[in-house]
Amino acid sequence: MFLYEKKLIYPVKIKNPNPALAKFIISQYGGPNGELGASLRYLSQRFSMPTPETKAILNDIGNEELSHLEMVGTIVYQLTRDLDSQIVKESGFGDYFMNHSTGVYPANATGVPFDATAIAVTGDVVADLTEDLAAEQKARVVYDNILRLADDPDVRDPIKFLREREIVHFQRFGEALRLIEDELRTKVKGIGIKK
Amino acid sequence: MIYRNSECCITPEEMQCNTPSNECCNNEGTTPDIDMTGTFSAMQFAMTDLNLYLDTHPNDKEALEMFNKISKTLQSARYDYIRKNGPLMAGDSSADTPFEWASSKYKWPWER
Numbered sequence: 001m002f003l004y005e006k007k008l009i010y011p012v013k014i015k016n017p018n019p020a021l022a023k024f025i026i027s028q029y030g031g032p033n034g035e036l037g038a039s040l041r042y043l044s045q046r047f048s049m050p051t052p053e054t055k056a057i058l059n060d061i062g063n064e065e066l067s068h069l070e071m072v073g074t075i076v077y078q079l080t081r082d083l084d085s086q087i088v089k090e091s092g093f094g095d096y097f098m099n100h101s102t103g104v105y106p107a108n109a110t111g112v113p114f115d116a117t118a119i120a121v122t123g124d125v126v127a128d129l130t131e132d133l134a135a136e137q138k139a140r141v142v143y144d145n146i147l148r149l150a151d152d153p154d155v156r157d158p159i160k161f162l163r164e165r166e167i168v169h170f171q172r173f174g175e176a177l178r179l180i181e182d183e184l185r186t187k188v189k190g191i192g193i194k195k
Numbered sequence: 196m197i198y199r200n201s202e203c204c205i206t207p208e209e210m211q212c213n214t215p216s217n218e219c220c221n222n223e224g225t226t227p228d229i230d231m232t233g234t235f236s237a238m239q240f241a242m243t244d245l246n247l248y249l250d251t252h253p254n255d256k257e258a259l260e261m262f263n264k265i266s267k268t269l270q271s272a273r274y275d276y277i278r279k280n281g282p283l284m285a286g287d288s289s290a291d292t293p294f295e296w297a298s299s300k301y302k303w304p305w306e307r
Binding site: 003004005006007008009010011012013052053056057060061064070073074077078168169172175176179 | 236239240243244246247248250251252253276280281282283284296301303304305307
């Protein structure tokens with residue numbers, strides 16, 4: 001069961017609209033390395049996890065990703081407030097605007113809608129956790145790229161928070177994978193040295 | 196004190212800073228510079244981060260102590276937050292109409 005608290009996990013307060021930047025950042029809402037994919041990936045993978053640590057970490061990181069999704073949606077929403085037609089035309093935001101106006105739609109930066117093929121659920125703990133490690137690094141790369149293109153400190157600050165969380169999650173998934181490998185060594189003949 | 200995550204990364208340093216430009220990894224570090232000292236948000240974040248750490252280190256006594264310490268004081272910080280910012284959950288609404296949760300008096304998080 002999920003409960004909603006009427007606050008963001010980290011504050012987003014953007015004063016100046018910037019639809020060109022919104023079009024880049026929407027990729028972390030509905031793109032292949034974005035927060036929607038992350039939350040769906042972990043919350044789906046958790047069901048087949050075999051140990052207490054792996055169930056817990058996938059459940060809890062998946063949960064945190066939903067709060068990150070809300071943050072990214074908020075950034076896009078605030079960057080597209082108070083637009084006039086001139087800035088929509090000149091910023092490159094027009095392609096997105098045509099179908100979605102200033103609604104927040106899960107798509108990547110080129111407008112391709114979210115697709116669950118961006119995530120994997122194999123039912124195999126080693127395969128899933130290895131995918132999760134890569135997923136965190138890929139998300140970190142997108143945040144790095146956003147930071148390369150964004151000058152506004154109001155945008156950079158929450159993006160830096162999100163980037164840091166990718167690194168922390170990578171760390172935790174690595175630990176979960178090592179715990180699983182240790183367990184497999186003690187249980188499965190031929191996999192490694194018995195403790 | 197600014198809450199900082201000391202458990203940032205054990206991977207090689209370049210894992211965090213492997214970009215050709217140092218634009219995103221300069222001396223600003225990876226920690227955002229907003230001071231969330233003593234606020235409900237800071238405590239919640241500390242709980243979130245410790246929760247993940249404890250998931251993979253369930254026998255770390257020191258971490259669990261810290262987690263429990265924050266957990267104990269979280270409730271009163273929550274009340275302070277609600278008094279100032281309105282209901283966090285629908286059930287936190289006052290007994291009077293109009294329904295406080297959905298009233299325009301308290302903005303939604305993306306509108307703030």
